[in-house]
Amino acid sequence: MCGIVGIVGNTPVGQSLYDGLTVLQHRGQDAAGIVTIHENTFRLRKANGLVKDVFHTRHMLRLQGNIGIGHVRYPTAGTSSSSEAQPFYANSPFGISLAHNGNLTNAEELKHWLYTEARRHVNTTSDSELLLNILGHELQNADNLELQPEDIFKAVANVHKRVRGAYATVALIIGYGMVAFRDPQGIRPLVFGKRETEKGAEYMIASESVALDANDFEFVRDVAPGEAIFFTQDGQIHSKQCAENPTFSPCIFEYVYFARPDSTIDKISVYGSRVEMGKKLGDKVAKEWADEDIDVVIPIPETSCDTALQIAQTLNLPYRQGFVKNRYIGRTFIMPGQEQRKKSVRRKLNAIGAEFAGKNVLLVDDSIVRGTTSEQIIEMARNAGAKKVYFASAAPEIRFPNVYGIDMPSANELIAHGRELEDICQLIGADKLIYQSIEDLEEAVRVGNPDIKRFETSVFNGQYITNDIDQSYLERLDAMRNNEVKEQSDKNADSIIDMHNEGS
Ligand SMILES: O=P(O)(O)OC[C@H]1O[C@H](OP(=O)(O)OP(=O)(O)O)[C@H](O)[C@@H]1O
Numbered sequence: 278m279c280g281i282v283g284i285v286g287n288t289p290v291g292q293s294l295y296d297g298l299t300v301l302q303h304r305g306q307d308a309a310g311i312v313t314i315h316e317n318t319f320r321l322r323k324a325n326g327l328v329k330d331v332f333h334t335r336h337m338l339r340l341q342g343n344i345g346i347g348h349v350r351y352p353t354a355g356t357s358s359s360s361e362a363q364p365f366y367a368n369s370p371f372g373i374s375l376a377h378n379g380n381l382t383n384a385e386e387l388k389h390w391l392y393t394e395a396r397r398h399v400n401t402t403s404d405s406e407l408l409l410n411i412l413g414h415e416l417q418n419a420d421n422l423e424l425q426p427e428d429i430f431k432a433v434a435n436v437h438k439r440v441r442g443a444y445a446t447v448a449l450i451i452g453y454g455m456v457a458f459r460d461p462q463g464i465r466p467l468v469f470g471k472r473e474t475e476k477g478a479e480y481m482i483a484s485e486s487v488a489l490d491a492n493d494f495e496f497v498r499d500v501a502p503g504e505a506i507f508f509t510q511d512g513q514i515h516s517k518q519c520a521e522n523p524t525f526s527p528c529i530f531e532y533v534y535f536a537r538p539d540s541t542i543d544k545i546s547v548y549g550s551r552v553e554m555g556k557k558l559g560d561k562v563a564k565e566w567a568d569e570d571i572d573v574v575i576p577i578p579e580t581s582c583d584t585a586l587q588i589a590q591t592l593n594l595p596y597r598q599g600f601v602k603n604r605y606i607g608r609t610f611i612m613p614g615q616e617q618r619k620k621s622v623r624r625k626l627n628a629i630g631a632e633f634a635g636k637n638v639l640l641v642d643d644s645i646v647r648g649t650t651s652e653q654i655i656e657m658a659r660n661a662g663a664k665k666v667y668f669a670s671a672a673p674e675i676r677f678p679n680v681y682g683i684d685m686p687s688a689n690e691l692i693a694h695g696r697e698l699e700d701i702c703q704l705i706g707a708d709k710l711i712y713q714s715i716e717d718l719e720e721a722v723r724v725g726n727p728d729i730k731r732f733e734t735s736v737f738n739g740q741y742i743t744n745d746i747d748q749s750y751l752e753r754l755d756a757m758r759n760n761e762v763k764e765q766s767d768k769n770a771d772s773i774i775d776m777h778n779e780g781s
């Protein structure tokens with residue numbers, strides 16, 4: 278789940294892009310990059326690492342220009358090599374640079390087509406570099422030598438025809454401006470904001486509204502599924518629906534885990550949706566566990582806190598912070614390897630003994646994916662003296678791989694895959710386990726925007742909205758990206774030499 282930003286301004290945008298990326302850091306901790314345009318030249322800095330480590334003063338001084346885009350990466354395709362950090366660059370036509378959040382589901386086919394038909398070589402295993410080159414190919418084929426907004430919209434319409442999967446995208450075109458577009462199902466979020474300055478209006482595109490807030494941009498609206506918005510270098514805006522049949526199905530996992538609670542995505546407050554999840558799950562606990570003697574509700578920081586507080590209120594029980602989170606350790610689920618994830622849970626969370634001693638505790642998490650967190654946390658609670666450990670998950674059982682930009686490529690790595698409640702409960706070592714139902718989860722999120730008829734919920738029910746995913750696709754994906762293969766390819770990735778590395 279990467280984070281993307283783009284700004285068309287009247288004054289230098291480097292610092293605002295940096296600030297935007299910093300508040301989107303929770304979407305990607307592996308790599309970061311910024312590209313600006315200065316005197317018709319791209320200025321690029323990208324590398325593996327957190328935003329604060331990738332950009333030093335010397336890089337910021339080089340990132341001049343009043344227009345630019347940025348990216349924080351959580352690798353979900355290709356490798357973790359720094360050569361796959363974004364934004365990507367293609368020199369033809371005009372000079373294009375692109376940042377992408379999501380995953381393309383027909384990447385193999387696209388790579389073949391690009392080489393044999395479009396005669397374009399892609400030098401990495403990143404699906405985002407494919408997307409850039411497809412956009413490049415379509416712009417190359419424009420009717421007018423000098424691009425008109427209509428040419429850009431036609432190019433995006435053709436991208437929609439060729440590409441399948443999830444893609445919230447922002448791209449710069451030298452001499453023209455910035456274009457932002459979202460896949461026809463709107464799987465990944467994308468918002469658009471405006472800031473008035475003495476020199477006129479400035480515009481910003483971002484994955485989440487928090488990035489607008491951080492830079493004092495006012496939220497204008499979400500980019501519609503299938504829509505493209507083109508900002509000329511001098512600040513004119515053109516927009517168009519470029520998809521033939523947009524069918525809105527945003528990813529529900531953004532609300533469960535990915536997005537920051539202070540963001541509003543597709544008119545739904547992420548915080549509000551987590552509170553609703555707490556109401557529903559609290560009701561379910563009250564109904565199904567009426568005979569259980571829970572003493573206290575304890576969240577597993579950080580994402581589950583808002584939901585857990587509401588569960589406590591619904592159950593009329595005390596809410597206590599039994600675990601302290603080390604503020605210098607990031608999110609464990611989006612770390613690249615299972616070994617690293619496992620070790621980090623202990624480094625990240627520590628129990629306050631007195632909160633557990635002799636008590637029956639209800640631990641709450643937003644989701645149980647591989648079970649890495651829940652297993653260790655329950656053990657910690659027991660070691661701290663808990664009498665009974667009950668466990669509640671605000672999301673239903675995660676049983677199916679994700680193909681749209683969440684790194685869950687292998688069903689066998691998911692603790693709920695092929696298992697029923699009792700087995701999962703035993704594996705994580707809880708006394709009792711309860712999951713939110715999928716209907717309740719959908720209702721909880723839909724409260725904020727009843728117009729959304731369908732959410733992307735494939736990890737819970739195996740129904741893939743792009744209709745191009747079958748068992749053999751999932752088997753191929755598993756073989757390419759399961760934990761073992763990934764660890765091996767990431768080791769080799771260090772030796773890949775980047776084509777456009779500005780160095781340190
Ligand atoms: O079952 P697992 O494979 O362990 O994955 C699920 C856990 O990972 C996430 O936490 P994370 O540490 O990434 O971030 P957070 O601080 O935002 O909760 C999520 O909130 C769960 O706690």
Ligand SMILES: NC(=O)CC[C@H](N)C(=O)O
Pocket residue numbers: 278279280350351352353354355361377378379380381403404405682683
């Ligand atoms: N999670 C994402 O959005 C990742 C974007 C892209 N697929 C990559 O792996 O770099």
Ligand SMILES: [Mg+2]
Pocket residue numbers: 577578579580581642643650
């Ligand atoms: Mg967590």
